[in-house]
Structure formats: structure tokens, C-alpha cells
Amino acid sequence: MAQIFHRNTNFIARVSLILGILLAGLALSGLLGAVRSPFYTNQNITRDQPIQFSHKHHAGDDGIDCRFCHVGVETSATAGLPPTKTCMNCHSVLFNSSSYLEPVRASYREDKSIEWVRVHRLPDFVYFNHSIHVAKGVGCSTCHGQVNQMPLVFQASTLQMQWCLDCHRNPEAVLRPHDQVFNMDWKAPANQAELGHQLAMTNKIRTTAELTSCSTCHR
């Protein structure tokens, strides 16, 4: 019987098999990379806001404490955004005729909220509580980055479940003394492993099993 296929078909078959597997692998890694990339997570992306509010100016240069505006951070699940009134407490006196701040004055005058664009959006089904993290010694900058150096605020972390779990499995790596929680420039000291362990004891951090139970965050 005559050969149907030419001899080099074997080679083509092998190459296309290998190429196929390579391509599939590439596509998969591309997909996995994409969902971890800022393209998908919105990490490191600044947003256009109704007022280009600078955290660098307020928190960094002026040294205003986070809690001056984000009042709920120690008591509530959400840190909260300040009402226009908080802005006006200062800006009725400072830069009170700056055209840049007109949207703030308009909001106050017309009793209409400023509609900020959300920067940090947790995935659905997650119930995050700011107050417990702050109380246990997790600093603002651990998740939000050095906001005091951001002219326009962006999301510093991925906010993906993997990122949450990294900490919940090993909170010692990020724990700080209570007086350093709101320090934006805090850097982990050389003996963080030892310090973190000690803080975990004094702050009664729950066991990994408890911290990684699904209902800790999902309900």
C-alpha cells in the first residue's frame, strides 16, 4: 500500500504538538498574569476625581492625621469619607476664594454631596472591617501604601483574596506597635519577626485557623 503521508509529516506532527502545548501554556499564563495585573486589579491607577484632592498635601505636607477625616476607622467597619462640612471647617477660611475649591463650596452651598470616584473596591461578598485591623496593630500604610506621598490616591495593593490571606496566615510580618499604626512612614524594623510575634501575643491575635475561616470575611 502506498504511503498516504509524506515522511516529514511526522516532524510536523511533533512540532505542532509541542507548539500547541506551548501555546496553551502561554495563553494560560497570560490569563493568570492578566488577572493579577493592574489591568484587572486596578492597582496603581489614579482616578479623575471631581476635585483633585491631594493626600500628599494634606496628610504629608500639612501632617493632618488620617482620623481627622476618616473618623470611623477606629470604631466602624468603614473608615468613612468626610462630609463637605469637614472640608469647609478649614476652607471657609483657607483658600476661600480659590476657584479650584469651588466644587466644595458649591456642595456646601447647595447641600449636594460631592460624588467621589471609588478607588478601593473590595470584591463582592467580602466584609472588611477597618476598626479591628487598626486595633490589632495593622497600620494604614500596610494596605494603602504611603498615602502621604500620593498627590492623587491610588490603590496600592491588589485587594485580591491571595493578598488578604498572606497576612491572615502570617500577621506577625506586618504588626506594629499601637502608636505607629497611623504613621505613614513606618518601616518594618530589622527585628520585625521577633517584634511581630510579641505584638501578636499582647494584641491577642487569633490563630491562623480562626483568621482563615471563611466566615471571618464572608457571610
Added chain:
Amino acid sequence: MSENEHFDNPLQQYRAHDHAHEHDHAHNGQHAHKQEEEPPEDPTLREYPLDLAAVRQKLQTKTGKQYWRTIEELADDPHFENFLHREFPRQASQWDDSVDRRDFLKLMAASLALAGLSGCGLNQERTNIIPYVKQPEGIVLGRPLFFATVMPFGGDALGLLVESHEGRPTKIEGNPDHPSSLGATDAFAQASVLNLYDPDRAQTPTFVGEIRTWEQFVAAAQAMGAAAKIDGSGGFRILTGIVTSPIVADQVQALLKLNPKAKWHQWEPAVADGTREGAKMAFGRYLNTVYHVDKADVILSLDADFLSNGPGHVRYMKEFYRRRKLDPMADRDGGEEMNRLYVVEPTPSVTGASADHRLPLKAADVGQFARALAGKLGLGGSGTISPAAEKWLNAAVGDLQKHRGSSLVVAGEHQPAEVHALAQAINAALGNVGKTLNYTEPVEANPVNHLESLRELCADMDAGRVDTLVIIGGNPVYDAPHDFDFLSKLKKVSNTVRLGTHFDETSEHCKWNIGESHFLEAWGDARAFDGTVSVIQPLIAPLYHTHSAYEVLAAFGDKPDVTGYDAVRARLQAGNSGADFEKFWRKTLNDGLVANSAFAPLSGVAAKFSAGSLPELKPAGTDELEFIFRPDPSTYDGRFANNGWLQELPKPVTKLTWDNAALVSPATAQKLALGHTVAARGGEHGQIISAVIDIALSGSKVTAAAWILPGQADGVVVLPLGYGRQKAGYTGTNKGFNAYAVRVSSALWTASGGTITKTSQEYPLACTQYHFNMEGRKILSTGTLEEYKKNPAFAREGDEQPPKSETLYKEFAYPGYAWGMAIDLNSCNGCNACVVACVAENNIAVVGKDQVMRGREMHWIRIDRYYKAETPTNDPSTDAGDALANPETFFQPVPCQQCENAPCEQVCPVGATVHSAEGLNDMVYNRCLGTRYCSNNCPYKVRRFNFLRFQDWETPQFKLQRNPEVSVRSRGVMEKCTYCVQRINNARIESEKQNRSIIDGEIVTACEAACPSEAIVFGNANDPNSRVSKLKAQQRNYSILGELNTRPRTTYLAAVRNPNSELERA
């Protein structure tokens, strides 16, 4: 109204009888041939007709204690059992609608493709954060606030604490400081928050159908008021329900003063005049009775459902069950003792279900019974009762006499005045006055005989003596006695003004219609059952252009601009001129009541009444049918008809949803050849195809579905009010039948002389008691006090608890908290408050009647109702029918049991249900892809699956109601009780912030908080001193299906009844 009107819409659901018959034959044929075989899975409708005669036959051959939930269970049909045992049989989700399989697959393919696309969305949706301009004082974003208020209801006001999330009231709890609540609530109060967000509410003032502004109405009202003043003809009338609000009462009186000939009429369709008139008969004037149920050792209820209906019932329930806790740790005198409840009633009520002795009697015979009781106590007079009832009465009388001063006789709201007067005289004779009950001034601002008041109004309207009628609330066109023909008389009135929550049957025929504000929207006040003045504090500005009763009445008066807030303040200020008023006002708002404002008990109230002077009463004929009217446990008098939570709530005793039905006893059903057929399609069951009957009564007719209710007195037909609404809204219109259509003024509560004709039609009813059947050795455990004293551990007798090591899976360690729950079956009377509380707290969807008939209701906690049949011997001469005629009733709430060895967790292929470190079976919605393996493997049948997208995601009002602390589930996701994990987490976070452990009682689950009888206790089972650990340590404690080694965290305390040894069954 003609009989056909009431079924207008559901008529398509009727089926011709012949058709049903064909199926019967088919089924019976199959039955004969394939007796031994497993019945095949069958996607077509299969039917199981009820055969009462066979049931009786079966009963006679049975011995010992057994529990049953449905009559069919007694019959032991193996096919029927087989399908009951499957929760989600193979074809349960088969598409059997008009769309065929091919089209369905096409649809699915298209939607999958689209779903895939949306899943690939690269960026999350962009959203905004909208902060306040000026943040209100006291608000911390993300933390709810609680405000005290009251819910006015009939002659009572239930004290509430309402949870508010950034201004949205979302959940109602009881106010522990309020005498009518003591921290608990009932199902109506729990569901009332949904009324606020009802999208069908009347939203704006209208005049003959055209939208008007409030200012235009005030101008018109002023003109009407002025005209009435000038001609003084008495043509100005106000019709209200019961008014306990002092400001509204003052207002009406002021209006009557402006126009001395004007009149105030009152009509409350579901509150009987008997209580009021009985007091007048006994004391010569209207008085209010306040019971002290906690002080009573022996209670006799004469058709009184005082634990679930009427003023003070939430408090009475608390007091009653505190005497049934059987706590061996409590101080010795009374710790292991119980009160005893005797109930005489025509139809099983929530109160009757808790009775130690229950005697079914016709409603009219309750009067005879009361006379006989008075006679026995030497008060004169006598009644004609049967020998069996006589024996029962003698035992009860003996018991009452032994407990002089610590007994209590309660007459039922729906009994005539003389029964109430007799009860007052009996209580006086037993020395109970001042001990187990007190008399106070009436709570109602203006107690009148409502029936006579409405009769007078109707006569005057008919005679053209009424120019202006202001109807405040109510719905008289729908609920006035049929013979008054309210509608045709209303049409003779030239100016009609109506304040109503919805544009309903009455609004349709009124010129001016004003939407009524919800009690969470407007200022007001009300008196509680004991006279306590409580402020109705609104939590939200009216959602629509609605107004309160106060505001509408003010529009007619000389001070139309005084707001409700000012009026409430002014009235309180008048009583507190000396004190620091601002301080007093703030305290009043904070507490939800005016301190010490309850009426003082009156002393030396003498009953001017002799039982002997009562006219002779003809005994009710044994063969004659007696029809009785009762408010429905879900819709009450019809006002809750449009509330989906209540419509879907299985009624406490019948477990019917979405419909009312004419209730008859098994014997009466047999006599009238009424039956039903359980229909199953593939395995979906819960559709009970019932006989449809024509009821001809009091010169009118109505068509209703019949329902067989064990425990009902023979010859009694209960017609529940509150259904058959023609204009209730999307949810409530055309549901059930309208019992008001056959209710006339001469027989408001009890009617005779009617006939029942079985029609050839059938009607499907949705009954949940056919769902979620558990099979095992000891699901319910009950005993008597005597048995308990002999062997306190009777509930665990014969228990087979496998050793802890007997498992293939790894043991979990619980070093921290171990959450557990104990449910005292001795305290549960099935009132349903927990079920609605759970729905409100956990954003549980309403699925509708069709889905309930497929067994797809979503309630995370269900209350199973069990009947106990104790047939002594295999003796055909005993009355086996007794098991059907008067079975003992028990209720068992079943939430997720949170097993330590959970069968559900082992079978989930995607890890969507997993064990938490504290022992909860966590449910992770975003992982769940809907295999339903967990549910199939759950022996307790507590998992609920979103077969369709049951949640309404579009209607903006419903979005406002939802609890932001709990995920809203979508289609294809399994869900179940979480032990209110959101409350656990919040309490844990608060405690950890303060560096302490969670205190026992700090976490209260929604069901526990609502429960008026304190039957549900939640806590840390690792702490031996917690309340839950102490309960679990009691010997009555047992786990259901413990033999499966599931080690459930929810355990039960066996129910114990306290029967009188003289009445023990032979």
C-alpha cells in the same frame, strides 16, 4: 359580592374533577402491579389521594407513641413516604414549563455565553462614594443606630427598638424596657418593616383619581370642616378603628366640640366587642383587664388565644413560658414545677397547642361550658355539656379550686359578652382578682360597641344624614358586615375622605384619598395594653407624600398647621409642667415610653353580675354546621395581605401559605366527603389539591378550598378573615377567599344554619408540612412532668450516640469559642416570630405560591408541627379517631444544626461549605456553583437552594430594606442558617477591640431576639457557665438524629406536658 369573584384570578388553577379521576385510576393501577418495586422517577404529575377511612383503620392497629406531621404519614403508603423522603429528587429541577427542553437549552447556551463575557469583564464597575454634606450627629458610617418606638396594633402598642442603617430602618427588635414587649416581638411586628417599603403603597393625595397636593387637601378639608360647623347638621362623621392614641383622641374630641352634632364611629373588624361588652355586663362599665400570667399556676382558657392574639400577648407569652422552663438549677420552689393550661376551643390555636389539656368544643358550646363551670363553682346557672366534657370540667374545676388566688380563667376575644362576664365572675369567685389579674381604666380612648357604632353610621348614611365622612385607616368596604352593604351607603355620601395605606377597595369609592404614613414615618403616640403611654418615634421621613391620622384630622380642625411632633410634645408637656421638660422628653424618646404612665389597678371593682340571671342558652345542635370567623395568622384582618413575608409564612397550625382555606375536622370532612390529593411532579411536592366547597351562609355565598385540620371540633368550619382582597396590591390581590362575604352583623363570630356543597372543582394549596421530612429514631421527644420527674433523662432513653472516635474524618479542635444553640421545645408554640425575624435579618427571598408548591421556600428556620398519636392497645373498640380528633400538638423549630461532623461539608466538590474554627458550617456563596450535593446529604433538610433568581434586585424600595451586613444571594446558590454570623463577627470585633472575651448574651441571633417565649438560646458551648451550656447540660437535652454521629451544635430540650392525673387517658 358573588361567589365567583373571589377566585377570579386563580380560576385557571382549578381543574375539572374528572381529569383528576383519570390520574387516580392510573395511579392505583400502577400501585397494584408494582407494589414491590421502587416507584419510577416520573416527571409527570402523580397524585396521592387521601383516604381517611384507611387512616382510621391503620390507626387502630398501631400501638405506642408516634409522631406525625401530615395525615398521609399515618396511612403509611410506601410510595408516598418514598417521595417525602427525597428533598431534591433526580428531576426536581426539570423544566416542566411550556418552554420545551430544546428551547431551554438554546436559551441556556445564549445566557452562558453572555455570562462568560461578563465574567471576562476587565475592569470592575466604576462606582462613586457619596458622603454627607453635613453628617448628622451620632452617626458613624457603617454602624447601625437603634431607636425606640412603638407599633400600634388593635388595643395595644408593642414596644420596639428599630435598627437604622444610615437612615434606613431595616430590622425590628423588641424593646426590653417596654411592658408590652419585654424585648420580644411577634410575627406582625417583625414583618411590619416590609410594609414600609411596600411599592404598592398609596403615594400621594388624590381627588377622584387625580393627583392633588397636600395644601389643596387642607384647603378642601377646611372648607368641609367649616361647612359642617355652619350648618351643624351632624352630617360630619369620622370613622376610625380602635384609637388608643391620646393625641388623636383629643383631636377628635376637639372636632366634635367645633361641631357638636358631628359623630365619631369606630369599626375594627377583627377585634370583637365581646371583651368590651362583657366588662360592661359584669361591672356596669367598660374596664380593661390586665393578666399576670406569671402568677397563675392553673390557667383555663375559654376559647382564648391569649398567647398569640389580643392586647399584651407578647408579654403574656413571655410570662407563661417562664413558668415552664423546668430548670433544675433554679431555686427549688418552682424550678422543676410547671403551670398547667386547660384550653377549651373550637379550632386549634397557638395557645391550644401548648395546652396540657385541650377540649375541642363548638364555639357556641364554650358558652355552655362556661355556664357549667360557673354552676360548679356555686355561682348559679348551669350549662348543658356532654359527659366527656363534664369529666374534663370536673377535673379542671378541682384544679382551679385547689389554686384559689393563683388560677386564672381567660375568656376568648371572639366569645360573646356573657362568657366574658362569666369569666370575670369566676375569677372573682376564685379570689384571683388583684392577684393573677387586675382591672384598669379602658386603654381605648373611647370604648364603644363597634358593631352598633358602624350600624348607626350605615343607617345615617342610608338616610342621607351624612354629608362628610372621614375614614381613618380600616377598609370598611371590604370588611364591614355583609348585610350592612357599606358600599351602596357610602355612595350616598357627598364628601368622602379616606386615609389608607393602599389604594384599596374602600379608596376606590372615596373622593379624597390620602396615603397613610407607616408608623416608622410619622410622629404619634399610643397606649399599650396596660395603659402605658408610648411615643411613636419615626425613623425616616415619609418615603412618599403620605400623612398620619393626626395630620389628616388636623386638616379639618382649627389648627391645621400643628405638626404631629408638636402635638405629642405639647401633650406630654401639659402633664409635666414642673419638671425639666427637655430632659423628660429625651428620656421618653430614649426609653420608648412615658415612665410610670400605666393605669393604676382599680381596687374594689365589684362584679354586678349573677350567673344565674343569664337567659337560657340553647345547646348547639350536634348535626348542624357551625361557622366561625377568625383573624388569619398571616394577614390578620386583611391589612397585611400585601406583605410577602407574611403571605409566605406557613401559618402556625395549618402550615398553609399564600391562601386561606375553610378548616374542617377529619370527621366532618369524612361526612361531607371532602378530601385532598397530594400531587408530586418528579419529586416536587407541597401542592395539595383540595376539594372546593360552596358555602351558603347568612343569605350569601362564597367559594372556598377546604382543609382538613386534626384537632378541630367536629361540625365546626373556620373561615379565616383577611383574604380574597380585590385591591390589595401586587402580592395580596386575589389570594384565598373572602370570608367577609358571608359575615353578617347578627353572626359576626359564630354563625349557624349554613350549608356546604362540594363542587366538582379542586384548588391547589401550598402546604409546607409536606416538605423537608426527616427520618430517624428520635426527632421529637416529649413526655409528661411525672415521667420527667421519674426519669429526667427520658429524652435520651434508648439513644445511640456513636463514640467520638467513630469517624473517618479528622477531629476539629475548638480552642476558642464553640457556638451552640439550645431550643427548648417546652417553650415553643410555633408563633412564627423567629421565622420572620430570620427573613428580615438575613435578606431571605420570597418565592411565591408556585415555588412553595414545588418545595422551594427559602426560610432558613422552619417550624415543624407534629401531632402525637398515642394509641394504647391493639384494640379495635378504642376510639382510634381520637388521634385525629384531638391530638397533642408540638412544634419544633429547625434551623441549620451546625454539625461538628457535617455531612454537607464532605460532599461539596468546590469547598463552598466548610468548617470554621468555631464550629460553624460556613457557607461561601461566591464559591457555590449549585451542585446541591450538600443539600442531598443533609439529614436535617435545612439547606435552601436558589432555583431561580428569587430576589427582587430591581425594585428600589426593597433595596432599602436589606441588611447591609448580609450578602444578597442570586440564582444557583445554596444558602442556609449561619447562626447570624454577621452578629457573631460584629460582637467578636467589639470584644477584641476591648481586649476581652465575648460576654454570654452579647450575641443574640435574630430568632432568639424575636422569640417571646425565650425558647431559643445561643451562646458559647465551650464556656460551662454560659446559658446555652447550662441548658445543654440539662437532662432533657437531646440531639436529633444523634445516631448519625453528626454531633449537631443545635440541640433540643424535650417537651414536657403537665397533665392532671385525674384526666390522664386510661
